[in-house]
Structures are given as structure tokens and as C-alpha cells.
Amino acid sequence: MKPARPLLAAFALLLALATLFAQAATPPPAQPASQVFYQIFFRGFRDSNGDRIGDLKGLTSKLDYIRRLGATTILLTPLQPSPYYHNYFATAFKAVDPAYGTLDDYFAFVRAAHAQGLKVYLDEEFQYVAEGNPWWRDSICKPHAKYAGYLLWKDKQHCVAEPFLGKAKWLGYDGKSYGIAMVNLENPAVKAYFQNLLLYWADPHGDGSGRDGVDGFRIDHMMDDLDHKGLDKNLFAGFWTPIFRALKTRRPGLRILAEQADWGYGEKWLTAGHVDMVFAFPLRGALVSLDKQTIVRNIRATDAATPAGKIQVLFLENHDVDRYMSEVHDDPAKARAGAAIELMLKGDPLIYYGQELGMRGMQPKNIGKSGGIPLTDAVGIPVREAFRWQADLDAAGSAIWYRGDQWFWKDRYNRSHDGVSLQEEEARPDSLYHWYRKLLALRHARPEIEGGSQRILCDDDSAVLCILREQGDRRTLLLVNLGRTDAKPRLDPKLVSGAAWADLLDNDAPTVPDAVLHPMQVRIVGTLPPH
Structure with missing residues (x-):
């Protein structure tokens, strides 16, 4: 047996060398392709059935518009049922708001988007639930109920749920009050539930193919210690990272975009949070100022905070901030300058629906003051008005879901025949719409802009x-x-x-x-x- 030892040692050496050469020959993982996001506030995009509410069939019918504009990726606001018009704070998670359509309509949309070469990202917010969610409804004053441990409670009898931001009730745009409760994200059963939920949206058939699956997720209001209460804590390591790992094991190309809750540079989220992308919030503020020194300073700070292989999503608008055209006081030259900077900088740009038309909208400044606007979730409606397909705001397909006798309709920013519609701007070669198309075509044609x-x-x-x-x-x-x-x-x-x-x-x-x-x-x- 003694002569076998040198052979065994030689074999081990050859095996080690083979492994070393195999590792050396393995190319580094490919960098993700640059994307141009098109974010849609779902309820306000396109109506297909005449009820004035944007829906899945309406969106599906307009995929060619998004592709021709030059976007590559659709980012949707939440689709799940909720008592709130924006569909954050869900009453059910594995479901679609009936006003938007059915699950079959949803999967038909995903297939149609992929057929046009477009990726789809879903916005996920499940740190809270709204009143009416069965986890809450069936557990009130029942500490031993099936889902009682899925929420956080202020009392041992489970009669008072831990509220969102310390407020027991929140007033909806319809004048009705609804409660919002914090989810117990440290509960292993809750972790398993949400991991399986995201795996379902990413890979509905469970075979790793991603057929009918989304290509990424936006994580709303992502925090390590939710609302700084010390109740849902160490979430980066204990909650998010294991879920992201499971998703990428099943779908290696899937990407995670975080809305960093502090609206800062996002370095902690990109490193400890293990997300792929964050939003360039400080740079957005600089682009509103259009001040050179402020822009330069924020470009440098953004680059410094972004590790290799990670992405900053550049934006001028989203569903939570004022429209850029209103920020620059309706100055078309400033709107063009801001667009050019956003679309030419390093990072993946995001266009908020209607931004390319110069749609206007600002959240009211006199919220909650005497004689001012009441504090409800309606304060965001001015930046979520209907996409302008036709010059006539009342034309078929217009998603004017907010029509009525409330202030947000009477004081709406977008009016019929105001020059800010796709119909009107397509006919003008010098319009902002054609400016965006030109810039996006240039971005796609020049690889140094996309990834240099x-x-x-x-x-x-x-x-x-x-x-x-x-x-x-x-x-x-x-x-x-x-x-x-x-x-x-x-x-x-x-x-x-x-x-x-x-x-x-x-x-x-x-x-x-x-x-x-x-x-x-x-x-x-x-x-x-x-x-």
C-alpha cells in the first residue's frame, strides 16, 4: 500500500490544478445590461373598459408606445387590493385589484411585454397591511388565531395593532378612515410567506424558467429597522438578504431595486442590504436646482457611494415628488436641459409616465392648515393624474379616475387642449416628446453612454x-x-x-x-x- 501514496498525492495535486485552471477559465459574471425604466402609476395610465380607471388590458394595448419611446423596462406601482387608491397597504398579497383586471389579465400583460422585448418590475410593499386584511381582521382580540403572530400588537390581548408611523387611522382620498398595521417581519412564518410570494411572481410555474415571471422588484420604503421602532430590526441580514438569495438562486438574472427609506445615497442598501440598485435621490434634487456646482458635487458623491457592479437609478420624477416641468416653472428649455443630463449620465434612467410630455403637477403646500388641503392620501393625486393620450382629457381611454367634485379635480393641472398630450406633441417635431425620443435613441446607439x-x-x-x-x-x-x-x-x-x-x-x-x-x-x- 505504501507505493500508492505518491500516486494519491499526485492525483490530489492534479485535481487542485484542474480546479485552479477551471476557476481561472471561468469568466466574471456579466454586468447587467443598462436599462431605461418607464414607471407607471397604474390607476392613471390607460383605461380599456370605460370606467376611467387604468387597467391591465389598457396597459397591454399601449406596450408599443413604451417600446417606441425608447424604454426597456416597465416599473409598475402596486397592483394588489387595498382600500387606498394607490394600492400600497394591501388587504391581499397574491391577488390583483379587481378594478385592474384578473390574474389572467396580469399574466397576459407580462407575456405581451416580454414579446415586445420589455422587462417588467413589480413594486412590493408588505411591511404593513391595511384594515380588511385577513391577518388583521381574523386576529383582533384573538391572540391564538392562526395569523395573530403575523402582525405586531401593542397589547397582549391583540386588540390594538402596532400602527404605521404611530397613527391609528389614516384618511383616504374618499373621506373614509382606514387603519394600517405593522407586519411582524421577524416571524419565520412571515419570512417564508413573503419569500414564496416573491418566488411566485418571479417564477409562477416553479420551474426556474421565469415564464410569465417578472424580471425584478422595487422594494418600497426599505429599512433595516422598520420606522426606527426597534420592533422589526436587523431586516437587511435577517429578512431581505435570505429572500434575495432565494430569488436569485431561482432566477439569477433577476434584479432588486430598493427605495432607500432615507432618500440618501443608498450605500448601506447596496452593501449590507444586498440590493442591485437604489434611487439617486440627492442627484434628483441637484437636477431640480440646475445649478452646476450642486450637480457636480452630487455626481461625485453618488459615484463614490456606488460599489462596482451596482446601479444608481437616475430620475427627475416619480409618484412621490413634484413633476419636473412644474419644478422648473414651465420653462421648456430647463425641462430639456434636465432631461439631457438625466439621460446622458452614468446610471440607469427612469422616466415617470407623462414626464416625456411635460405633464405638470405639484403636491399642495398648505396641507392640514386652516383653510388648506385636508391631510389625506389625496395630497399625491396632482402628481398622479391621467396620462395624456389625446388632446381631449375626456377622450376614450383617459384614466381620469379622480374625476368628481373634490379639490384634486377642480384644481387639476392637466386640461383639455393645453398642448401637453401625445396627440398634440406627436404633431410637433420640436416637442418635448420628440426630444425624449431623440435622447433615448442616442443613448441606445452609443455604448459609451449606456455603459461607459x-x-x-x-x-x-x-x-x-x-x-x-x-x-x-x-x-x-x-x-x-x-x-x-x-x-x-x-x-x-x-x-x-x-x-x-x-x-x-x-x-x-x-x-x-x-x-x-x-x-x-x-x-x-x-x-x-x-x-
């Missing part, structure tokens, strides 16, 4: 923002004059000389990068390969 590196040039006290995107020998330079007078970018002569540059917004017409720009003028120039 990013450098800030003109880092001086001038008003010209200069962002260089590079990949290999390809270069694209974004130039925006954010000042009030004509200005010329101060570019390094070594950078701009020795190459043929073209104005990418003017059919690749030859140009020089350091030409004078008018106030709020946008130029995007790129190097061209030799012909």
Missing part, C-alpha cells in the same frame, strides 16, 4: 456643465450651459483636438466641442470613427 465611464470636465466656476462618457476609443461629450448668458466651455485642447467631432443632435454634423452655448442650450458631441 464618466468624467467631469470644465470643473471650474463657469456655468457650463461638461460630462465626458468614454468606452474604449468612443467618446461622447455632454455640454449644457446652465447660466443666464452665453458661455464657452473651457476644455483641455489636448482632449478635443486630433479627433473628428460631430453634433449628435444634428445628424452627426461636423462641429467643435468648445463652441459658444446659449443659456440652457444643450449640445451632445461625439467622436466619429474614421470613414
